[in-house]
Amino acid sequence: MANSFDVIVLGGGPAGYVCAIRCAQLGLQTAVIEQEKLGGVCVNIGCIPTKALLHSAYIANLLKESKDFGVEAGEVKTDYGVAMKRSRRVSEQNSKGVEFLMKKHKITVVKGMGVLQPGKKVKVGGDVYEAKKAVVIATGSRVKGIPQIGLEINKTTVISSDEALVMEKIPATLAIIGAGAVGMEFADIFNAFGVKVTIIEALPRILPLEDAEASDALSKSYRKRGIDVIAGAKVTKATAAKDKVTLDVEAGAEKKQIVAAAVLMAAGRAVNIENVGLKECGIQLTERGFIKVDKNLQTSTAGYYAIGDVAGPPMLAHKGSREGVTVAEIVAGQKPHPIKYDNVPSVTYCHPEVASIGLTEDQCKEKKLDYVAGKFPFSASGRARGTGETEGFVKILRDKKYGEILGAHIVGGHASEIIHELAVARENEYTVEEVDLAIHAHPTMSEAVAEAALDSLGRVIHI
């Protein structure tokens, strides 16, 4: 039967398409149902195009300082439209790449909106597809905004990242609500392109999920570059006019009125669980509105699995991809190693970059853990001085008794790359001593990791 597969994956984002490839590797006949472009939010309107824009921003900032390095570039002019178009090409290439991978693995891609039906069936338009082994739900999430503050996304003056990624012209002034990864990255981009940016965070500090020292370092760095950072702020009143938005903001005792040409809503995502037939299949949700799954990522209905954003936080592409691999292996009858949700790295690609894994220092305190913090600033790194990337630090929180790496936090150039040494260490239960024992090349940014490990042992070399 042409419409029968071993596994049907609903959604072709980083969770779904990776799941499909792993299924195919394991010899399962697999289909992916996707109504938009393959690659999902990540490839098309998320991770990938923002990284392209952030690199444009990095180049702009670099050129502004290039005179110090003995390179004169003349007057630096920026054009967001050009940068945006380049980022679209990058997304396009990546989406095409996923299409190629589907073909390579002989995975059937069905274009359209899939609706689950009982009996491991999925309806797409008039066709019904049947899964012999499993249906995997990987429908992802979308921008929701925070309508409770009185601002609905109108796509002109009140926008989300979806619009920001395809704008030709940028506003002169921009208020960003939400200082998580999305808000911080767009603040960085727009600042580099000459926009007067104000970033507003409701929680007491920006990057609220990161270590407090990382938040502090970023606050300082942003303020130095002329970005207004307001944390612990409440938007009491918001008025969207035709060409501007007025926000009344209360931060502690301070009251402020911010007028900006546009507001970027960089907080709030909703999972795509509507109209996919969950109820009809008896698939239950958690209290927070995610699909309820067991430790094998199976939903409350046997044969239906959920992965990625719909299966719960953290809503990160790499977490979804790993869940996809795991489910594929479970469906193929293997016993994959359990996913360590406490060992998912978190990265914000603003400048300086912020990357972390494991517990923050505050969490160590809350849990009353007996820990020691080791820290090494990039200002003491020869490599960082050479490249002029002396902002930031590596901080390692180690268990006092056994040296377990409880958490690691990096702020600085290439933090997104450096963090993986610590991800590998934690995955394999290496202690700070094994991290130090591994010889680090000199001079590198990564040396700061070994130095932070040593600092936690009280024997740092270069400070």
Added chain:
Amino acid sequence: MATKVHMEALSPTMEEGRLVKWTKKEGDAVKSGETLAEVETDKAVMELVARADGQLLKVVVPEGTTVPVGNVVAWIGKPGEKVDGAGAGGQESGAGEAKPVPAAAPKSAPAPAPAPKPAAAPKPAPAPAPADATRVKASPLARRIAQDAGVDLKLVQGSGPGGRVIKRDVEGGATRAQVAAAPTPSSRLPPLGVPYEDVPLSQIRKTIAKRLAASIGPVPHFFLTTEIDMERAAEAREALNKQLGEQGGKISFNDIIIKAVALALVQHRACNAWFQDDHIRYWNEVHIGMAVAIEDGLITPVIRNADQKSLREISAESRELAGRARNRRLKPEEYTGATFSVSNLGMFEIDHFTAVINPPEAGIVAIGSIVPQAVPEGERVVVRRRMHLTMSCDHRVIDGATGAAFLRTLKQMLENPLAMLL
């Protein structure tokens, strides 16, 4: 300042010791040279003595726990003196620590140590296990926790990739260490229903396993020979066969020997065992492998639960199995799973021989011919039918005395077949 009491190398090859019993309690006054605790080493249970005068301030390692040589097990000091409880072990022996171990010095004090210590004995044992056949895969963190908690990683079932021991496997360390504290199996078979009991290898068992295997091939054999008077068994056999008459199914000497071996194993469970690399499986069921010569080799069909079968049943079953063995009609389950084996070359007029153990079984008996022999009986010389029986033992499981005790029971049963009814 309080003095640390270390796990000492009480034998030249000792790498770790199990704290069997504290003979002093916290708060007791101790004098240098006095016994503090009993420690099971790789060879024997030895005494750990105090190297300082004062009060036993703190016991760090509980009874039943195994710790590497060099680890702190207790503190001695002035009454009321504070000790650093957190520094109890792990830190000092951590690999890569360049710090000298201050407490190494007291070790040079005169000690009633039984063997000359190698010069390096007082150094803390390195965290990773020595490279031997039983090397354990474990994460560095799990090693540290295990070392600190005195958990023997060899006894821990790893749940990480490829069976690697990870943190969560050793966090419940204490209970696992206690399991290892009672490594001897009960000597008689427990009631039915539990097919076997896995007993972790004790320190001494592990050393025996390692040393002997390294010296004589994978299965270190030794042999015990005894001469058995089969006169009464022969008489019993003749009587039984007469009674069976033309019904057929004559009882052979081999059937009687199988039955006797099975019954003797019930009383000597230590010989009814499998060597399983990191543990010994003591069987609660007796399955006797019976070596049968076939055209181009040998196969051992198995009489299951032979201890519970009558001679007639054994006779019928062995004849049937041997017949099918010769025709190569045995199913795999009919020639696997024996707990002990019997090899009989009596019909080939072999006086005595040694048989090679069929691993993982730990023993096999080799039966020679029954031949009339002149035997002194009081003042006279009488002629009696006798045979030689040689038991091959896997020394990793069975020691000389263990095997000898089993053979004594077997000999008694064969020399007085009525004993089988006991």
